[in-house]
Amino acid sequence: MTTSDAPQLTCPLCACTDFQEEVGRLGSEWGFTSHVLTLMVCVNCRYILHFYDRNSIFNF
Secondary structure, eight states: OOGGGSOOOOOTTTOOOOEEEEEEEEEOTTSSOEEEEEEEEETTTOOEEEEEEEOOSSOO
């Protein structure tokens, strides 16, 4: 599948297709695990879609 064949990301709340891409980190309560996430923020309603950037454990 090429990039042009890929489906377009659409906001489930407002059907907007414009997003701001951010990178975040999610950690456990005691800090033993950490996961890097890609956050896609809808520019219309600010709804956030989150995706794993990669699987990681003890990633400090």
